[in-house]
Each structure stands twice: as structure tokens, then as C-alpha cells.
Amino acid sequence: MKRTPFALTVVLLLLFSLVPLSAFAANETETLPYFVSDAAGLLTAQQQQDLESQARAVYEQYGCGVYAITIDDFRKFGFSSIDACAEGFYKHYQMGIGDEHNGILLLLSMNDRDYALKAYGSAAHTAFTDYGSYRLAERFLDDFRQGNWYDGFSDYIGTAGDYLARAAAGEPVDVPQQESSRLVPGVKIAMIIGIPILIAFGCCEGMKRTMKPVKKHTNADEYLIPGGIHLDIKQDVFINRSVTRTRIASESRSSSGGGGGTTINSGGFSGHSGKF
């Protein structure tokens, strides 16, 4: 991929606003000149340059493209979902590095605040496991929710670089390795000491109680007259209702990590999507 000297915003606007829907439909391909393409206008020119530099450094070090694209609405491009849009862009603009087109794309669609994080190529699938993909999203979603676009993209590129480094070292970010390593020093020892102490203390206190059974009675249940309970008033009056909505994406995230590894769809992509 070569770096072109044109003004980024102009080019991106041309790319993303003038590309006809028929181009995607006809499976035509183009080449995206930048790693960071801000068609939604979230970043300043300087910020785009900085992010472009960061992404390029990652590419040069690990041979994997880390892409970020912002658009107003994925529907304008004829896609029914943000996932399909991200995958469509990736293929259409021939993203990725090398024969396998290794890379990861973060696509933001601002109208409904949708995002999609898609990885392609074996090197990217190794580095960005299902679990790792969600952990990576956690790093930038907080910033995006608060409108800190530059920080969010910077975290995305930086963390993606870290994950690629972990994968290169043979320890990609994935559930089993991480959790078992957590147990080793602290938690294991605490469990080995703490749980038996708690159980033994509970048992001994139970036995101790049988030695001191003499207690003042506070109840008179045994002296109730049969049929002597009369309920004259039994009112249950509804006052109000409050409703809260909680996203449960994070739950599926943690549970999906249980088995570890990367799930690749029929199009050759892994990753996930959501809202920010």
C-alpha cells in the first residue's frame, strides 16, 4: 500500500460519498489509500495524520493492516447491516496486507451509532480471537460513547498493535491462557487457604452451638390457638413502575470467551458488531 499526498478528507469524501451503490453490487474493486478514513468528519486533519502514522507503524512492524473508517449511515451503501457493510468495504477496497489480506477493520456508522470490528486473514484471526475482539472493543467504546473520537481510534490502533505483538510471541489474547495464568499465584493460594478455613470454621461453630443450646425464647408459636389467626385487612396497592434497559452484549462476550479461539464466518471474517 502506498501513501498518497492528497488531502485526506477530500479523498475520503470522494471515495465514500461518490462511490455508486452499483459498484458494490457489481463486485468491482478499488484500493483504499489510507488506513484511517473519516468520511463522517469526526477527526481533524492533524488527528487523522497522527492516527495514520500509528496505523502505518503497526503495519510495518507486524505486516497486518489496522483500518478505521467512519461513515454517516451504512444503509446509504445498500447494506442491510453494519456487519455486511464492513465486510463489503473490506473486500471492495481490497484491504489487508499480503496474499491473505491480513487486517482488521473498525467501521463506525454515525446515524445509529453502530460499529463493526472485522478481522480477515489467518494472521489477523490468530491475533484477534473472539475474546480478544471484545476486549479490544472495550478499549475504544468508552471513548466513543463520550465523543472522544481521537482517543478511541488511538486506543484501537495501539491495542491492536499490542495484540499483534502477543500473537507474534505465540501468546494471543484469548480466554484460557489469561484466566489460568491469573489463578496461578494469588487466587489459587487464596482459595487453598481461604475456602478450607471458612468451611472448617462453619462446621466448628455449628458443633459449638450444639454445646450451648440454652436460649431465651422469643417466639410463642406453640401457644397459638388453632384457627386463632384472623386477617382483617389484606391490601396490596400498586404504586408505580420503573423500567431500566441494560445491554447484555458484555455477558455474551465473557461467556463466548469460555472456549477461546476465533470464529470465522463463511465470508472469511471474524469479529463482531454493536452500538456505542
Add this chain to the structure above:
Amino acid sequence: MSSQLTNYQCPSCTGPLHFDSESGMLQCDYCGSRYSVDEIEKLYQDKLSQAEQAAAEVAADSAAREESAENVLSSDEESWNAEADGMKLYNCPSCGAQLICDATTAATSCPYCGNPTVIPGQFHGMLKPDYILPFRITKEEAISALTKYYRGKKMLPKTFMVQNHIEEVKGMYVPFWLFDGTVYADMEYRTTRVTSVRQGDELITSTDSFDVRRAGTVRFRHIPADGSKKMPDELMDSIEPFDFSEMKPFSTAYMPGFLADIYDVDDRESYERAKDRGVHTAEQLMDQTVSGYSSVAPVRRQVRMKQEKTAYALLPVWMLSTQWNGNNFLFAMNGQSGKFIGDLPISRRRYFAWFFGIAAPLAALLAIVLRSL
């Protein structure tokens, strides 16, 4: 004063009679003859009337009685003075020995001739119990219950079972107040019911709030509270329950062979304990009717108990005391049901032996399991 004491004697051989818990009859210690309570009551009716009359006279002439007491005391050593308060002097009708008893003693046995002795004068007027619940458990059963009680107590010092010895076994009729009453409860709660529904990747949680009110009455019969200062309240509570359907109208004929006290805590004072129990139970019953909610917080409790009827009864209790390592251990047994209770000493060594005996293998097992993870 000698006329205030009664020895129930066998009509056949004049030997002392005692109440037999197993048969529910009065039995002669010498010839073994047995008599029903009714038979003995008839025989001793006159004596009882005389005793009650004598007690009434004494009560009416309190000044004279004090003077008389002073005369008795003046003949004793000065050291007796300090302890004389709350004591009474009687003459044993069998051997003539002088018996010094607590002012509350109503039945005892003569330390010289061993004959069971009842003081009917103690049950005069307001002090006369309404009911008596006869003993059903024998002394032998009470003693063997103590040994059984030790069994399975894993923290009991080993030497306790071997070295401790029974100091005293007393069958006692303990004065109890039995309260009937109705509790009026009016309670309000703030409750919530939480439901959650999953829609797509959202969890929609609805919290409904309610104002809940419960009001009603709860009726109690015979809530007991002991009327004796000597008896620890906790111990008397712990041997409950008694089956009050077996109570008999009071008669001293059930008492020979047992000790008995009259009350020294009046019904008004005892009622507070019974009331607390009744109110607490009524509150719990009302709470139980508030169900099907995720959270229940009481916001108003207005509960009062109306005392309706009070009965005075003597209830059967075996008291056993043992000594070990210089400490006394008191046990009580329900003389009707046989329920046995008492606090036992705890061996520190055994406590820690059990503690490490449980903790160490568990820790080893956990270490093996966690190592493979």
C-alpha cells in the same frame, strides 16, 4: 407453725407417701401401697383446711408474726440475722425437727427423717395455683437422660464425662404464669416486584412498587413465663413446650416427694416476657402473609397484646447439677416430656483438632484439584 406442714402418710402403715411419676399415684415408701390422688385428697381434706385456716390467721396478724419471728431469731446466734430475711421456720410433723426453708418453699423433705413434706399454708388465697402438671418422668429417667445428653457432643472435654459427678437431682414444681391474650397487629410494608425480559441484546428490567397493608388478630393460649427468681429464664424457656391439656386442678397430693416453690415474680412482671413473645410471633405471622415480592421492607408496625386471662400453675422440672473442674453445670429436664437441656463445656483442644482436621484435608484436596487446572 408446726400445723402448717403436712406429711402425707400411708393409711395402712403410716409410712411416708410420695407421688409416683410412672403410675400417677401416691405410693408408700415402706409397704408399697398405692393410692389415687383423689383418695388421699379426701383423707387429707380436713388437714388442708386447718392448714389454710392457720395460714390465714398468721397473715391477718402480721405484727404478731413478726414478733414471733423476732423471738425465734433472738434465740439464735447473731450471725443468723443477716441471712434470716426471706426464711421461714417449720417443725417436721414426723420427727419434730426444725426445718428452715426459703420463704417461697412450698414442698420439701425433712433432712433428718427424709419424709416428704408439703406446706399447704403456702398455697393460701392468691398464692394458690390454679393448676398443676404432674410429673411423668422419674428420677432414674432424668439421670440416664443426662448421660445420653453427653453423647454425640464432639466438643465435650473427654474428662468431663468421666470426672464430673452429679451433685444434686431435684424434682421441682416450678411456679409458672400462663397468659392468654390476643395480639392486634396493623402493619404496612413497601414492596417491590422485579421482572426481567430479554429483548435482543437488551435486558429490560421492570420494577413494580406496592404499598402493602396487613391487619388482623392472633390469639394465644397459655404462653408460659416462670415466676421464680431462682430459675434461670433461659433454662425454663429451653425446656418448653409443655402439654397443658394434661394439667390438673391444683392439689398438694401431687407434691409429696418433690420440691416446690411459690412464685416470687408476680404476673405483671412475668407478663412482659410473654407479651414480647406473643407480639414477635404475631409480627412474623403477618410478615409471612406478604409473599410473592422481590423485596419487602416494613414501614410501620403497630402491634399490641391484650391480656385476657392469667393462670398460675406448677410445672414439673427435674433440675440436675454437676461439678467439673470446680465449675457447676446446671441442667433442666421437662418433667412431662423429658426434654433435656443444659450448656456444656467446650474443649479448646477438641475445637482446634476438629478445625484443623477439617481444614487440612480440604486444603490438600483443593491444592490437587487446582494444580490440574
